[in-house]
Amino acid sequence: xxxxxxxxxxxxxxxxxxxxxxxxxxxxxxxxxxxxxxxxxxxxxxxxxxxxxxxxxxxxxxxxxxxxxxxxxxxxxxxxxxxxxxxxxxxxxxxxxxxxxxxxxxxxxxxxxxxxxxxxxxxxxxxxxxxxxxxxxxxxxxxxxxxxxxxxxxxxxxxxxxxxxxxxxxxxxxxxxxxxxxxxxxxxxxxxxxxxxxxxxxxxxxxxxxxxxxxxxxxxxxxxxxxxxxxxxxxxxxxxxxxxxxxxxxxxxxxxxxxxxxxxxxxxxxxxxxxxxxxxxxxxxxxxxxxxxxxxxxxxxxxxxxxxxxxxxxxxxxxxxxxxxxxxxxxxxxxxxxxxxxxxxxxxxxxxxxxxxxxxxxxxxxxxxxxxxxxxxxxxxxxxxxxxxxxxxxxxxxxxxxxxxxxxxxxxxxxxxxxxxxxxxxxxxxxxxxxxxxxxxxxxxxxxxxxxxxxxxxxxxxxxxxxxxxxxxxxxxxxxxxx
Amino acid sequence: xxxxxxxxxxxxxxxxxxxxxxxxxxxxxxxxxxxxxxxxxxxxxxxxxxxxxxxxxxxxxxxxxxxxxxxxxxxxxxxxxxxxxxxxxxxxxxx
Numbered sequence: 001x002x003x004x005x006x007x008x009x010x011x012x013x014x015x016x017x018x019x020x021x022x023x024x025x026x027x028x029x030x031x032x033x034x035x036x037x038x039x040x041x042x043x044x045x046x047x048x049x050x051x052x053x054x055x056x057x058x059x060x061x062x063x064x065x066x067x068x069x070x071x072x073x074x075x076x077x078x079x080x081x082x083x084x085x086x087x088x089x090x091x092x093x094x095x096x097x098x099x100x101x102x103x104x105x106x107x108x109x110x111x112x113x114x115x116x117x118x119x120x121x122x123x124x125x126x127x128x129x130x131x132x133x134x135x136x137x138x139x140x141x142x143x144x145x146x147x148x149x150x151x152x153x154x155x156x157x158x159x160x161x162x163x164x165x166x167x168x169x170x171x172x173x174x175x176x177x178x179x180x181x182x183x184x185x186x187x188x189x190x191x192x193x194x195x196x197x198x199x200x201x202x203x204x205x206x207x208x209x210x211x212x213x214x215x216x217x218x219x220x221x222x223x224x225x226x227x228x229x230x231x232x233x234x235x236x237x238x239x240x241x242x243x244x245x246x247x248x249x250x251x252x253x254x255x256x257x258x259x260x261x262x263x264x265x266x267x268x269x270x271x272x273x274x275x276x277x278x279x280x281x282x283x284x285x286x287x288x289x290x291x292x293x294x295x296x297x298x299x300x301x302x303x304x305x306x307x308x309x310x311x312x313x314x315x316x317x318x319x320x321x322x323x324x325x326x327x328x329x330x331x332x333x334x335x336x337x338x339x340x341x342x343x344x345x346x347x348x349x350x351x352x353x354x355x356x357x358x359x360x361x362x363x364x365x366x367x368x369x370x371x372x373x374x375x376x377x378x379x380x381x382x383x384x385x386x387x388x389x390x391x392x393x394x395x396x397x398x399x400x401x402x403x404x405x406x407x408x409x410x411x412x413x414x415x416x417x418x419x420x421x422x423x424x425x426x427x428x429x430x431x432x433x434x435x436x437x438x439x440x441x442x443x444x445x446x447x448x449x450x451x452x453x454x455x456x457x458x459x460x461x462x463x464x465x466x467x468x469x470x471x472x473x474x475x476x477x478x479x480x481x482x483x
Numbered sequence: 484x485x486x487x488x489x490x491x492x493x494x495x496x497x498x499x500x501x502x503x504x505x506x507x508x509x510x511x512x513x514x515x516x517x518x519x520x521x522x523x524x525x526x527x528x529x530x531x532x533x534x535x536x537x538x539x540x541x542x543x544x545x546x547x548x549x550x551x552x553x554x555x556x557x558x559x560x561x562x563x564x565x566x567x568x569x570x571x572x573x574x575x576x577x578x
Contacts, residue, residue, distance in 0.1 A: 095562075096562060097562060099555065099558040099559050099561065099562060100555070100558075191538075192538035192539060193538070193539050206536065206537050206538065207538075232544075232546070235543060235544065236537070236539065236541075238539065238541075239544075298527070300523070301523065301524050301527060303520065304520055304521045304522070304523045304524040305524055307517060307520065307521055308521055308524070315498060319499075322499070323564060324563075324564070324571050324573050325559075325563050325564075325571055326559075326562045326563055326564075327564075329564040329565075333574065334574075335574050335575075335576075336573055336574045336575075336576050337499070338501075338574075339573065339574055340499040341496075341499050341500060341501035342501050344498075344499055344500045344501070345500050345501035345502065348500065353500055353502075353510070354510065354513055354514065354517070356498050356500065357491070357494050357495060357498055357500070357510065357514065358514065358517060358518075360494045360497050360498040361486075361490075361494045361514075364494065364497065370525070371521070373534050374524060374525065374529060375524060376534030376535050376536055377529035377532040377533070377534050377535070378524055378527060378529060379534075379535040380532050380533060380534065380535035381527070381529065381532060383535060383538075415513055415516070415517060416516050416517060416520050419517075419520065430538075431538065432537075432538020432539060
């Protein structure tokens with residue numbers, strides 16, 4: 001049961017092979033047994049989970065079930081869920097029990113899905129390894145000495161270790177794709193504006209986007225069907241007709257034009273990772289696709305521009321953590337200014353402070369034009385590069401991460417090295433494009449991800465391209481040996 | 484470009500984050516490394532390029548000026564560090 005896909009679980013529930021309560025218990029027991037060594041979850045609440053599962057069973061019995069009714073899902077601890085502690089991986093929100101639901105949670109609840117728990121993450125989604133979490137590092141189930149990637153590392157580890165059938169993540173610079181790649185999962189970051197950000201704790205609002213992390217493209221499509229949709233409460237939510245993301249899964253790939261940016265295939269990528277990526281592309285050629293070389297000449301500026309734009313937005317978004325209305329408040333202080341300064345000094349970890357300071361600096365008088373506006377101009381250049389590339393191809397492919405999972409502690413003391421883990425993912429967020437990662441094999445027992453980037457609103461096409469590959473390969477079915 | 488210790492203290496003050504001398508020095512080292520990465524961006528000529536603030540160039544949506552949310556003050560204030568009579572309490576700012 002723990003190794004079934006969402007579609008198989010859905011059938012098992014419909015056929016009364018198992019109840020939602022039994023399914024939830026199965027996973028909760030497994031979490032209790034195995035999660036102490038992995039630390040994928042920050043919060044588990046058996047009673048709340050089982051109550052939701054009982055309600056799902058009633059709905060199943062009444063014949064009112066949808067495809068996700070009764071299925072337990074792990075939720076990244078960035079999504080506010082009413083009555084659940086929602087920490088965003090920070091001491092600042094260590095005591096915050098959300099008084100409301102994020103739209104994503106509301107939509108899953110309406111679909112009858114069950115919240116299995118809240119997963120670990122880099123603090124305020126700032127990191128690529130889950131090491132900046134106040135709640136301790138998450139371990140990669142493929143090698144417990146290594147990181148699961150980040151920031152959605154808890155979600156990735158939970159699904160990889162079969163401590164959840166699927167999970168949610170958020171992706172500001174690669175936080176769905178990189179951990180999915182490092183843990184052998186399939187994950188998709190939709191076009192900016194497709195999934196509501198309401199109740200999804202903000203890091204960099206013009207880049208943040210939620211999406212599913214699962215074991216196949218087919219499962220991702222099922223989850224995205226529920227997550228996507230217009231939401232008046234998110235000012236950047238796009239008002240478009242709803243889509244069936246699974247509609248094109250089976251389409252043949254003959255004639256598909258795959259763009260290979262030379263910037264993805266040069267220096268900077270581990271040679272073993274590159275071999276797996278090239279083999280995956282060869283498989284696509286066998287499936288009838290053609291490849292064409294494209295150029296993304298400003299790609300190398302994506303990381304520098306991101307580390308201006310994201311911290312600038314973060315410094316503004318994180319101003320709300322002042323100890324006045326919710327979250328941590330320093331136990332002792334002199335006056336109001338001192339309460340703010342002490343609360344924030346105690347509540348934020350080092351990486352969050354660094355980004356708040358960078359953002360404050362680049363937005364401050366005299367530096368705004370040189371940094372912030374320049375970064376926004378570079379951002380447009382990057383978006384234009386993609387637009388030009390998509391005139392010649394349907395999907396862009398390359399590595400998701402330049403390396404396989406690195407060792408815990410290996411990059412933790414060197415922020416710049418950590419930032420460069422996202423060289424292949426960040427440009428996509430700056431442009432606002434959809435992109436996904438799919439398992440493409442292993443190097444020394446560690447998973448490698450192939451990245452697929454699509455034009456705006458090409459999610460169904462990406463899922464189709466991913467699904468067809470998963471019909472002829474088995475990489476995505478591999479699971480780690482644990483406990 | 485290279486930041487000074489005084490600048491680090493100043494931006495920490497602007498950001499309302501208390502910072503010790505040891506932390507300021509450590510932060511200075513990291514920020515200077517990060518800014519040398521950021522500086523790579525300065526090499527490119529972007530004159531005439533319109534800054535891109537957002538992935539979708541869309542106007543802000545407008546809505547009717549009507550109440551569409553319920554009052555959830557009690558629930559929201561239940562998670563506050565200190566409240567009294569429906570108000571958030573903070574240290575006195577006006578003598």
